[in-house]
Amino acid sequence: MIKTVAEVALPVDEVLRIKKRRILPDGSESVPKRISIVTGIHGDELEGQYVCFELARQIEENKKCLKGIVDIYPAMNPLGIDSVTRGIPAFDLDMNRIFPGNTEGNMTELLAANILKDVSGSAVVLDIHASNIYLTEIPQIRINRLHKEELVPLAKHCNVDFVWIHEASTVLESTFAYSLNHAGTPCLVVEMGVGMRITKEYGDQLVDGILGLMHYMGMWTGETKTPRKPIVSENAEDVCFLNAASGGLFIPDVKHWEKLCKGDRIGRIIDPLSGQVLQNVESPVDGILFTIREYPIVDEGSLIGRLLKKEVMAV
Amino acid sequence: MKKKIIYEIKGLYRDSFRITGFEFGKGKKSLCIVGSMRGNEVQQLYCCSQLVKKFRQLEEERRIRPDVKILIIPCCNPYSINTQKRFWTIDNTDINRMFPGYDLGETTQRIADGIFSQIKDYEYGIQFTSFYMPGEFIPHVRLMDEGYSDVITAMKFGMPYVVKRTVRPYDTATLNYNWQVWNTKAYSLYTSTTSRIDKKSAGQAVLSILRFCKSVGFVKYQENGDHPSIVISDKELISVRTAKSGIFEPLVKVGDSVDEGTPLAEIINPYDGSVMETLYAPRRGTLFFMHSDPITYAETAVIKMV
Structure with missing residues (x-):
């Protein structure tokens, strides 16, 4: 009906x-x-x-x-x-x-x-x-x-x-x-x-x-x-936000819902005009990536991803 | 006059995004005036450009009190004005829903933080803003009915109307609301238009700010006569709503005084030209707001009267 x-x-x-x-x-x-x-x-x-x-x-x-x-x-x-x-x-x-x-x-x-x-x-x-x-x-x-x-x-x-x-x-x-x-x-x-x-x-x-x-x-x-x-x-500190430090083109290195260690490279922000790598986006903590950037163009501040910290995953 | 960059971020293929401010005087942070925050707010930008011109003259003539500082930011969003897009170019977010901002957050949160960190300590804040619906207003000052701002100060602008409006949930992320949280007396100025320049109402806005500055002793400025304001609540505005969708043909203008029963507008059938609906004045009053698009939807408050 x-x-x-x-x-x-x-x-x-x-x-x-x-x-x-x-x-x-x-x-x-x-x-x-x-x-x-x-x-x-x-x-x-x-x-x-x-x-x-x-x-x-x-x-x-x-x-x-x-x-x-x-x-x-x-x-x-x-x-x-x-x-x-x-x-x-x-x-x-x-x-x-x-x-x-x-x-x-x-x-x-x-x-x-x-x-x-x-x-x-x-x-x-x-x-x-x-x-x-x-x-x-x-x-x-x-x-x-x-x-x-x-x-x-x-x-x-x-x-x-x-x-x-x-x-x-x-x-x-x-x-x-x-x-x-x-x-x-x-x-x-x-x-x-x-x-x-x-x-x-x-x-x-x-x-x-x-x-x-x-x-x-x-x-x-x-x-x-x-x-x-x-x-x-349920705690704000469980989630880690990753924001672009620079405008450019985001090229991911990892997949969604991937477990990461602190320092692992999540992707790069590059400048196709100059050929420079503007930022290596690295995981600031051990955790799992539950949000990842899909649209490649980023401004400074654009959200690249969200990580759930390892301690929360273990609970 | 000192020109300064309030906030800047690099673009990938575009020139840097820059918010530029114009500072007058070197004293205490006294008055901050903010213009367009959205890409279609051309009138708001124009009003500020006229104010920059006027305050430059006042400064050259030493008519600004030495212990005050006045900051004017004509445009908080050049990227959107230059692409004629109302909101932020990449993600369509509204900077005026991001205050007080966050320096480590997303782009428009960072922009809001960049602006707010520079303007939050001023004693008075004035924002030229716009309504979400296309339309023309009687120029007026708005203030929120719960907050740090007050009606007595709002009347110093000498605008025809002072409107007290009820705070809604989305207001908590606007510049006006957050200014007040940080103890700035904040007022929003509505001139008659948004995406088109109306020189008369822009002139009225410039005059009203000079009047305000004179009244609080920030500038020496000569003006004659009284400029009383009528204080109303947004709840007192009488909405005239459409029952039909169609072509909107106004029969009166903003500012007109009308008697009860005066035909205000017609809704025309877009196929055969017949009048589907005539909107009448529900009582005697003045036209405060009028929808300005040629098309209207049903159940829309196309006219507001006071």
């Missing part, structure tokens, strides 16, 4: 519709729990598209095992997805900074309010992101410290490699996930892969995780895989 959650007429002969697909369990008499899979808030992040498709396919194949409602929202920002634009085109707005929205506000705020109203009340929500076009991320769940007690136990069933509990920030109070968690609907933010691309193995990994989470919550009785035991980081 496909339903329009929010809509608004555009200036010339087009209606903007935000749609969801609802998959209902067969013959349920009681009111079942609901899981919502949301993606596409940023129009340049596509990893969640495959997850929506593959999850629905596997559920439909074993429909008798479904004991809950599955709502799939593949495109929260259809105009952004269509125009390869991260924000909402024409408004130059990051859609993930306008929640909880406002039914009395402008078009974007109205859409946000209607979306939030529709998703609210789910037993759990997964908001799937794909980093951006500059960085590749290992499948991970990010949790605001304010909501960790409720969310970490759920995240551990999602088959991700890493759970990152980050500090609360006033700026993040206007995100979709914060608005839901603040209002009592648990929402897990998934980050994986890279913008404008689909990494099928990450998608498959997350689909296994979503089915595992549904099983844990009593919404799925089908076979599930034992989830990976994620590394959980």
